[in-house]
Amino acid sequence: GAVVSQHPSRVICKSGTSVKIECRSLDFQATTMFWYRQFPKQSLMLMATSNEGSKATYEQGVEKDKFLINHASLTLSTLTVTSAHPEDSSFYICSASPVGGGTSSYNEQFFGPGTRLTVL
Amino acid sequence: GNSVTQMEGPVTLSEEAFLTINCTYTATGYPSLFWYVQYPGEGLQLLLKATKADDKGSNKGFEATYRKETTSFHLEKGSVQVSDSAVYFCALSGRGGSNYKLTFGKGTLLTVNP
Numbered sequence: 001g002a003v004v005s006q007h008p009s010r011v012i013c014k015s016g017t018s019v020k021i022e023c024r025s026l027d028f029q030a031t032t033m034f035w036y037r038q039f040p041k042q043s044l045m046l047m048a049t050s051n052e053g054s055k056a057t058y059e060q061g062v063e064k065d066k067f068l069i070n071h072a073s074l075t076l077s078t079l080t081v082t083s084a085h086p087e088d089s090s091f092y093i094c095s096a097s098p099v100g101g102g103t104s105s106y107n108e109q110f111f112g113p114g115t116r117l118t119v120l
Numbered sequence: 121g122n123s124v125t126q127m128e129g130p131v132t133l134s135e136e137a138f139l140t141i142n143c144t145y146t147a148t149g150y151p152s153l154f155w156y157v158q159y160p161g162e163g164l165q166l167l168l169k170a171t172k173a174d175d176k177g178s179n180k181g182f183e184a185t186y187r188k189e190t191t192s193f194h195l196e197k198g199s200v201q202v203s204d205s206a207v208y209f210c211a212l213s214g215r216g217g218s219n220y221k222l223t224f225g226k227g228t229l230l231t232v233n234p
Contacts, residue, residue, distance in 0.1 A: 004163070043209065044222075046222070095164075097220075109222060111163040111165070
């Protein structure tokens, strides 16, 4: 249980185009989904937090107009990289927290397998 | 703010060797602590967790104890296997609010040779 999928797993695009990445919770409903960016040999950097039906909350330094996040349902969130440039090339990972899956201590996150974006 | 510092790798061991990956943290209040593992080409999987001081998380032979006095959560395994080769991330989660954000360390690449 608690499987999160991402699509596509790899994408190569030309500079200036937009790319959409989907994150789905396959066997549970997710109140909250998170989007991370992972640079080579570095840690995961939280980009934004999205709650179903409301606007995403972006971390400091992340451009809202460049990285559009939509959390239209309890099982799907999308990240659109608009007008992509080579510096946007990275590994993007999403995670999802189940509805009612929190405790007083923490709210577990289940991670997708990631999407490798290469912008030429 | 919250931060996690973990031992930088890479770490290379022979099969059946003892493993320690150090992790220390800075946080306000009483965070929950986690170790995640990322196998090649895959996403992160939760390996173990501890939610309060002196708790010991354990899974698949790995252990880590939440030490509040030293703000540490070191990962240990008595006898590693080739299949343990992966990147290991220490992380913490604050409490309160509707979103429990994770703060990650930089990750430690472990390679176990036969």
